Amino acid sequence: MPNALYLSIVDDIKKKIVSGSLKPEDMLRSESGLMKEYKVSRMTIRKSLSLLSNEGYIYSIPGKGNYIRKPDSDTYQFRFNEYDNLVPEVEEIKLLSVKIERPSVNIMQQLLLHEEDQVVRIERLIFGGGEAVALEIIYTGYIPNMPIIEDKLSFANFTKAIELKHSFSLRKELTIKFELPDKEIRGKLNLKEHENICLVSRKTIKTDTESPLTYSIFYIKKDSFVLTAKTPEHDEGKKIF
Amino acid sequence: MPNALYLSIVDDIKKKIVSGSLKPEDMLRSESGLMKEYKVSRMTIRKSLSLLSNEGYIYSIPGKGNYIRKPDSDTYQFRFNEYDNLVPEVEEIKLLSVKIERPSVNIMQQLLLHEEDQVVRIERLIFGGGEAVALEIIYTGYIPNMPIIEDKLSFANFTKAIELKHSFSLRKELTIKFELPDKEIRGKLNLKEHENICLVSRKTIKTDTESPLTYSIFYIKKDSFVLTAKTPEHDEGKKIF
DNA sequence: TAGTGGTCTAGACCACTAG
DNA sequence: TAGTGGTCTAGACCACTAG
Numbered sequence: 001m002p003n004a005l006y007l008s009i010v011d012d013i014k015k016k017i018v019s020g021s022l023k024p025e026d027m028l029r030s031e032s033g034l035m036k037e038y039k040v041s042r043m044t045i046r047k048s049l050s051l052l053s054n055e056g057y058i059y060s061i062p063g064k065g066n067y068i069r070k071p072d073s074d075t076y077q078f079r080f081n082e083y084d085n086l087v088p089e090v091e092e093i094k095l096l097s098v099k100i101e102r103p104s105v106n107i108m109q110q111l112l113l114h115e116e117d118q119v120v121r122i123e124r125l126i127f128g129g130g131e132a133v134a135l136e137i138i139y140t141g142y143i144p145n146m147p148i149i150e151d152k153l154s155f156a157n158f159t160k161a162i163e164l165k166h167s168f169s170l171r172k173e174l175t176i177k178f179e180l181p182d183k184e185i186r187g188k189l190n191l192k193e194h195e196n197i198c199l200v201s202r203k204t205i206k207t208d209t210e211s212p213l214t215y216s217i218f219y220i221k222k223d224s225f226v227l228t229a230k231t232p233e234h235d236e237g238k239k240i241f
Numbered sequence: 242m243p244n245a246l247y248l249s250i251v252d253d254i255k256k257k258i259v260s261g262s263l264k265p266e267d268m269l270r271s272e273s274g275l276m277k278e279y280k281v282s283r284m285t286i287r288k289s290l291s292l293l294s295n296e297g298y299i300y301s302i303p304g305k306g307n308y309i310r311k312p313d314s315d316t317y318q319f320r321f322n323e324y325d326n327l328v329p330e331v332e333e334i335k336l337l338s339v340k341i342e343r344p345s346v347n348i349m350q351q352l353l354l355h356e357e358d359q360v361v362r363i364e365r366l367i368f369g370g371g372e373a374v375a376l377e378i379i380y381t382g383y384i385p386n387m388p389i390i391e392d393k394l395s396f397a398n399f400t401k402a403i404e405l406k407h408s409f410s411l412r413k414e415l416t417i418k419f420e421l422p423d424k425e426i427r428g429k430l431n432l433k434e435h436e437n438i439c440l441v442s443r444k445t446i447k448t449d450t451e452s453p454l455t456y457s458i459f460y461i462k463k464d465s466f467v468l469t470a471k472t473p474e475h476d477e478g479k480k481i482f
Numbered sequence: 483t484a485g486t487g488g489t490c491t492a493g494a495c496c497a498c499t500a501g
Numbered sequence: 502t503a504g505t506g507g508t509c510t511a512g513a514c515c516a517c518t519a520g
Contacts, residue, residue: 004508018409018449030486041510043284046487054295057409062487063517071408074322076415078470081315167312168259168298173471174317178419178439178463196437196463198419207474208259222419222437229319230414233448245489271505282491287506303506304498 009038009048017057017068024070028058031066078229080174080200082136086224088129093136096123096188100142107139110203110215118142122158125188132189133224140214159214163204166213171205176227185219198225250279250289258298258309265311269299272307319470321415321441323377327465329370334377337364337429341383348380351444351456359383366429374465376429381455400445400455407447407454414444417468426460439466 016022029037034045049066052058060066083090103111103119111119120142126134138158163170181189181197191197200218205211257263270278275286290307293299301307324331344352344360352360361383367375379400404411422430422438432438441459446452 006508014409020406024408032485041512043511044509047508049487050291060487061518063519064486066487071411073404073408073411073413074320074325075318076321076413077316077318079315080317080470084315163314165261167265167314168255170312170314171472171474172314172317173469176417176468176470178437178466194435196419225419227417228414229321229417231412233412247489273504282493284492285490288489290506301506302499304500305505307506 005038005040006044006047006051009034009040009045010051012038013048013052014057022068024068026068027064028066028068073231075231076229077232078227080202080227082126082218085227086126086128086133086220087226088133088224090126090128090133091130092127094125094127096125098122103139107215111139111141111212113141124158128224132221134218134220135185135188136216136218138214138216159202159204159216162214166206169207170213171207173203173205174200176200178222181219189219189221191221196222198222200225246279246281247285247288247292250275250281250286251292253279254289254293255298263309265309267309268305269307269309314472316472317470318473319468321443321468323367323459326468327367327369327374327461328467329374329465331367331369331374332371333368335366335368337366339363344380348456352380352382352453354382369465373430373462375459375461376426377457377459379455379457400443400457403455404445410448411454412446412448414446415441417441419463422460430460430462432462437463439463441466 013022013028022028028034028049031042031045031049034048035042038045049058049060053060053066056069056071058066059069079085082093099121100118101121102115103113103117107113107119108115108117113119118141119139122138124136124138125132126136140162177199178196179199180194181191181199185191185197186193186195189197198218198220200220202214202216202218204213204215206213254263254269263269269275269290272283272286272290275289276283279286290299290301294301297310297312299307300310320326323334340362341359342362343356344354344358348354348360349356349358354360359382360380363379365377365379366373367377381403418440419437420440421435422432422440426432426438427434427436430438439459439461441461443455443457443459445454445456447454
């Protein structure tokens with residue numbers, strides 16, 4: 001089907017892997033062997049092998065050969081942000097407060113701050129289906145004499161604005177738990193006495209210095225939270241970003 | 242630092258992207274331009290660009306040029322299986338029952354079965370920290386006169402055994418929700434009356450035929466469930482599998 | 483020592499884009 | 502029509518592996 005030589009070679013080798021005639025840890029024929037088999041130049045073979053390697057099918061050991069890789073089938077992917085994951089759909093985000101305050105012990109640890117540091121604390125209520133479904137609290141280090149906060153708040157998505165500046169040197173970490181919220185949270189989301197809540201915390205970290213930029217906590221009503229994840233298709237390996 | 246020419250070119254272009262002197266949607270110099278700039282052959286430039294493309298930094302439009310890609314910073318990765326995600330650590334898995342039965346409506350839909358079909362239903366209790374922390378129910382289509390069930394059950398991980406045969410043509414989907422369990426589940430996990438539970442359902446699907454192979458439901462005590470996910474490092478793009 | 487994969491060159495022809 | 506990226510060749514030298 002594909003008209004590029006290297007693609008038809010990739011297809012042929014994939015078929016052998018999927019059908020099981022090549023198994024994990026098996027060695028492929030050598031590159032010169034494959035050159036003879038497919039009657040193409042070395043660079044064409046190497047282009048095919050490079051693609052198979054990128055898609056996770058093979059790996060190579062210099063001086064020895066190319067080997068079939070055992071797929072890691074327990075790694076899942078999903079998307080998460082303020083807007084796309086809640087049920088029902090987000091209709092409105094209401095800014096409750098913006099404060100500059102001393103960080104709590106937890107926030108100090110998360111953002112690697114000292115006692116004398118200050119943080120910006122932004123609280124927003126997220127509405128969907130006519131009621132409040134989530135409370136979002138964003139913390140970020142406060143740098144005195146740099147009053148950019150007001151500008152940033154005009155963005156619909158606050159953290160996105162901060163991220164834009166560092167988009168290529170940023171990592172985000174997410175944890176998802178279920179907890180019993182405290183009284184204050186319960187009041188803001190109209191929860192019943194013993195109603196559990198889904199707690200998603202997110203940290204953005206500058207990868208070059210490993211320093212945390214923002215720390216956000218989402219308190220999401222349990223019925224509004226569904227997460228769907230899937231293992232990436234092999235062909236999608238490179239399309240993650 | 243790297244002694245390969247193409248790697249030093251990759252590093253140089255990455256620096257320009259991370260520092261911001263090349264922004265998303267900007268066009269790179271043409272390949273012939275880069276050949277002159279770095280004084281290397283076209284294949285070396287193309288090797289560099291291929292790496293940058295695999296790591297998600299650039300994309301190309303044939304006939305036009307190579308462009309900086311805007312990173313998708315909302316895609317997270319995590320690992321999930323029976324053993325690695327529970328808190329405290331899994332100590333024992335106890336087989337409760339193996340039955341062959343008519344599928345419920347839900348299971349029929351999930352496994353794309355008909356009313357006259359039968360399913361194998363395996364129930365296991367997962368222990369950690371001295372108590373039952375999760376209940377796992379696995380469903381898979383029953384093929385009469387193919388009594389491989391007993392063999393499979395000798396594996397510690399039942400679904401892994403089924404997956405092995407299809408490892409290169411398999412996709413898995415996971416959904417995570419919080420729910421109030423029914424009386425039966427509550428009894429098996431010693432839950433209180435109104436105690437919510439984390440419900441993780443997993444489906445394995447053959448990608449070539451898009452047919453479901455297994456459907457599993459994990460009822461996990463809420464305190465035993467923590468999920469940690471992170472955005473992949475750009476350099477890890479190809480190491481997912 | 484023979485064979486392996488890794489890097490790199492200098493060339494060629496192609497389809498496509500855009501003025 | 503000139504320029505772009507995509508494919509492919511035939512060669513070269515290298516470090517490494519394993520008998």
